[in-house]
Amino acid sequence: MKKPIALAIKWVLIAVALLGILYIATKLAAAGNVMAVVLAGLVGMGVLAVYATKRSVPLKYLVPGLLFMILFQLWPVLYTASLSVTNYGDGHLYSKEESVTDIIAQSVREVPDTPRYKMSVAIAEGGDPATADLVLLLTKPDGSTYVGDNAGLKPLPPTGVEKTPVGKITKAPGYTILTAKQANARSKDLSAIAVPTSDGGGIKPVGLSEAFEGKATVTYDSAADQLTDAATAPPSVYAPKDAKWVNVADPTQSFPQGWKENIGLANYSRIFTDSTIRSGFISIFIWNIAFAILSVLTTFLLGMLIALLFNDPRLRGKAFYRSLLILPYALPGFVTALVWKGMFNQDYGIINQTLGISVDWLGTPGGAKAAILITNLWLGFPYMFIVCTGALQSIPQDVREAATIDGANAFRTLRSIIMPLLFVAVGPLLLASFAFNFNNFGLIYLLTKGGPFNGADTSIGSSDLLITYAFRLAFSGSAPNYGFAAAVSVIIFLLVALMSIPGFRRTKALEEVN
Template identity: 35%
Template sequence: MDAPSPASSSKVGLWLKIIALAATILIGGYAIIAMYASGEYIFAIVTLLLISIGVYVFTNPRTYAHRYIFPGVAGMAIFIVFPMVYTIFISFTNYSGTNLLTLERTQNYLLSLTYRTDGGSYDFSLHKGDDDRYVIALQSEDNPEQIFVSHNLELMNKQAMTASRTQVKNLPFVDGGVDMRVASAMPDTPAEPIRTVVQLRDHLSAIKLNLPDGHVRLSMNGLRKFSALKPIYSLLEDGAEINHRIISDGDTLRNNRTGEFLRPNFNTGFYQPVDDNLEFIGERVPPGFTVGVGWKNYLRVMTDKGIQGPFLQIFVWTVIFAGSSVALTLALGMVLASLVQWEQLKGKAVYRVLLILPYAVPAFISILVFKGLFNQNFGEINLALESLFGVKPDWFTDPTLAKTMVLIVNTWLGYPYMMILCMGLLKSIPEDLYEASAMDGSGPVGNFFKITVPLLMKPLTPLLIASFAFNFNNFVLILLLTKGDPNIVEATTPAGHTDLLVSYTYRIAFEGSGQDYGLASAIAALIFIMVGALAILNLRLTKAEN
């Protein structure tokens, strides 16, 4: 059988590339349209840019070399650049646990609120009618003999609505409602189970039931009740007049119970009542909406005493923690590496395995074990100290002892890595240097400080800077060991003495009642600048040494 010719193989490869490119464009286009339709405009734009650039890179002969690095660049843009840009964007807003929604969604929520008015409440049941339709039956709570029934209704469940892409506002009987008639008894067919009511709830909640007197319209008020409900707020149209003032924003609400007018306050991100001069008065009406606040979050970090003090205190501790962790792990790792390389030491292989074991155990297990060991009442460390010296240190409640404990645990977790690095680098130091030093009368300690340390520091410098940056953001250690405790009493945001900047940011974002994502994003941006400065320093030191 003849082998395929190079020309035919080339055509097959070309067609495969065309098919792959077409599939990428179709899938990407569908994803972009879906994101845009769901209101995720930023994600849609980012996806469009990446796909467009990718198609250009992979189809243009002049960008042939770039196609190999493009996946890495695209991944960096998606997982590093975009999240950082989005975080910086959030830092200029009041986005928080109380200001999560957009103005439109806040407005829609307020317009959906109802209150019960005169007109009574009715027990509701659903019955099978003709041709797979349903009949709604109402029975007055005050007068059980008063019964109303509807005609046969075609009701849609959520699955049918999704399949037909029908929105709630376009469902049957939503606009004019359903006219009810007086009945002498309940329908003959048995009432449908609650499961059927739940399946049809979206449709039932959207329709209104018109009683025969023509004055009362009932809305669904629970799975088994219809009541006379009225919206608490109504939206004023453009051009409406309030106290001889024309309103043109289209966002003003009227409280139907009190007659108050509410307008969105773009300084606070809440709807608030206004007086005759349209000045904001009274309490804010939740939920809030997101608005831009400029440099407010950054200024809070710099000027608010309840934030500035803890931030500076935590920043100093973060630098001390990262620097001390690097110094302690390096010192212990370098000494142990030198000892296990010592020729006169018997059983070196066993010692190497034992000393590297902490690096093999998952960090979270070691941290939780140490948390138990340092327990103030039942931990083995305090039991031993009490029996030997009669003391029981408050490891988790005393700020100094808590920081000491964190450094001890982090040193245990980090020294094996430094030891492994030093063991490899020690192999590159010529033995002649130690022999010459011995001839000059220098001992092992002198060789360590005069030869080993200077020759190891140069290649270790970039790694030490990287280790400093890692410990600067050592979130897992703080979260599992102390959770940032003990707390800083004077702080107005969640903050603790053992918090690092990264855990402090997390606590601001996800702890407490405010959940201030805007402030947390501002601090995250500052951390990014600090870590970026460390990366630049790393590059400069590397170039200087080369």
């Protein structure tokens, strides 16, 4: 009974989806990722099975959302758990084999009397000159041309290649050659390039237009699983220890390139046994709970008081008040946090100037915590005001009248009739608000960044939440430790899960209604 147009649209959409998956699969195949190609194939077959047949109508509606959820929400969560038992992080980003290859390539020293290459710094065509992976376009003294990067050296077909009289390549199909200025801006990346050659040596850039071929001073003995560096006299021997290559004679020496390895529960035991981390973790946790509870309490109290204030049928202009009171909630969160950060400035901020005080709001632990709570009160009370207004309006008028007839005064009515009914209505929302504030990253990060940092361990800030702490471990330090950050994240997961069990039970009861 379908219209032909609808049928046509359906098949066009199926075809587009399959072509998209095919395109992704070819890209994955080019990158050599077999597992991902198989997965893409399975997804494609699934799409065909669900949408091309008349079976399983519910899946037709669930697949799009589920696909996104599995890819970008469930998979990251599982991946976090798997990362938490590794040492993945700065210095441990690659496999052991890659670390050996990299160390050998980095140890290349110029062999005397070998020819130098003319070199141009380039990127794959279409990339961003500031960030794309660099490649070296090389010309041997005999005129033959090559492309090299950290993976190895490949011949560059001469068709379409243009060179200066001295042999420097100025144009090559498929590549964009960087200008001297662009290349200079990437000098840090450039110095990290060492093109491995087949005879165990490597090609490294000298300046921006020449490269030399050299021999590696480090050799790998796979039988003994040792690296030997011949550059020192006597040659120093490096053996694997704690996922790094450590000098056997002098254990303080090691290569910066380590490898990723499974370390079991070491990250977790570090949280609970390392005394600075443990005490820091506990103090963060206490403040985290206190922050969430105080935030809910203060915003709810203020919101409820204002709602009660306006809960009088005689009051005029309620819509006007409400429109203006909602404004703090309507400002984007980042604006609020950043503006309050300016207002809390000790020297220039209007809060100190207006009140004539000189409180170091953001520089002392107590001041920072007070500043955070005040900002969150301003940010959050309109929500509670709206919610309480709605709940108050839903309390039937006859209940109050009955209370008045029974002789209850206004305060008694409020305490014994209105408040209990209000709590029944807004209870679940208070729990949700607690859960939200428990992980309120944006506010803390934008206002104090978790600081000030003046405790025993400078990695632990006095206004840190667990989530800002985990974030800093992973992204802000000079030596990111993804594995440890993942372990902290898993602990937060467990804490949130434990605390949300009561809330979950409550909603389970609600679900019976449906």
